[in-house]
Amino acid sequence: MPHTNVVLSLSCRDQPGIVAAVSKLLFDAGCNVVEAHQFNDAETHLFFMRMRFAMLKPDASIAALEAAFEPVANEFGITWTMRSLSEKQRVMILVSKFDHCLADLLYRWRTGELAMDVAGIIANHPRETYAHLDLDGIPFHYLPVTKPTKMEQEAQVWELIRAANTDLVVLARYMQVLSDGLCAKLAGRCINIHHSFLPGFKGARPYHQAFERGVKLIGATAHYVTPDLDEGPIIEQDVERISHHNCVEDLVRKGREIERRVLARAITWHIDGRVIVNGTKTVVFKD
Structure with a gap:
């Protein structure tokens, strides 16, 4: 039927x-x-x-x-x-050097936990960086970027997204800020994982910022990407308690675990049609 x-x-x-x-x-x-x-x-x-x-x-x-x-x-x-829901959404994954979120998404996808089709992977590091991951059958695009070539590289990113009939773009620790133009093109269909419990510790090196402030909780945030850096509507967050015994490396290690599960939940809810943008916020109908 x-x-x-x-x-x-x-x-x-x-x-x-x-x-x-x-x-x-x-x-x-x-x-x-x-x-x-x-x-x-x-x-x-x-x-x-x-x-x-x-x-x-x-x-x-x-x-x-x-x-x-x-x-x-x-x-x-x-x-x-x-x-x-039988028509799986096509998801393009963008990644930089840190690949723990990419590895987790590929595992959940291959085991059927994430009901999506991987349209491809776009990375600003060469394929050898991810040699330990099973990328068999997945289109891989190496697009290095520098400050002078950023707009040219981003045009290539957009063309790959468009040509692959991408439904959702996931920034799986992709450490490049998207331009306002690309953010506008991807409005409501680009999810970023930020390694901090927003709105605190925006921008770069948030775990180091958290360590310097002596926080007792660290977290991660999955949100839709907008032209305002790390200000997009929040889909999911999670935290973990830490103490004065923990060093920066502990925060980074614990944070990776939080990032993986938060990003997976956000993608699952998005492709299930459970997330509706409400201005600067979201309504999430969890199952």
Whole structure:
């Protein structure tokens, strides 16, 4: 039976009748809702909803359902996406020298934990840097970058992203700041892992900054990339307690563990349609 696992994610101004209208449309189309979440933001007066449903009619199609949904979306001013979870998102991974997040994502992908297709890997270090990783069958692109060549290299990055029909870009400890132009092109579909519990310790060497401040908790943050460095809407965070016994190397080691799990969660929720941007924040409908 086609399209048995479809997700509808939406947001609009909070107003009466949204849930009823959406539910009636799905019922009339022969769909069965299997999971539903909603949130009313009392501060912004916005409404957010995620529905996962099965399309039970043998001749059902997402295209037909999208067309039927358009009048409802227009009536309520809804911003929305609808897609089958069987259609895996194509993810391009950007990485620099530190490869622990890349290694973790590849493991989760190969074992089926991350239901995505790896569109390729873009690195500003040569392939030999990752010789210990299984990159078999994955397009690998080595694009070195210096300050004078940054814009030229970034144009190549964008062309690879575009040519690969990439749905999501992941900065897996990619230690280059994206230009405002590229951030705009990737708005809402580029996730960065920052090795700090934002908004504290932005920019470079955050573990060293944390050590110098004598913090008792370190963390990591996965967020959408925006032109404002490390200011994008936060998707997920986690922390771990440390003490005065820990040196900088301990913080870096513990931080790697946090970074891996935080980034994996953020990607999972994004490709499941569980994350909706709410201004400078996000609404995350966890399962």
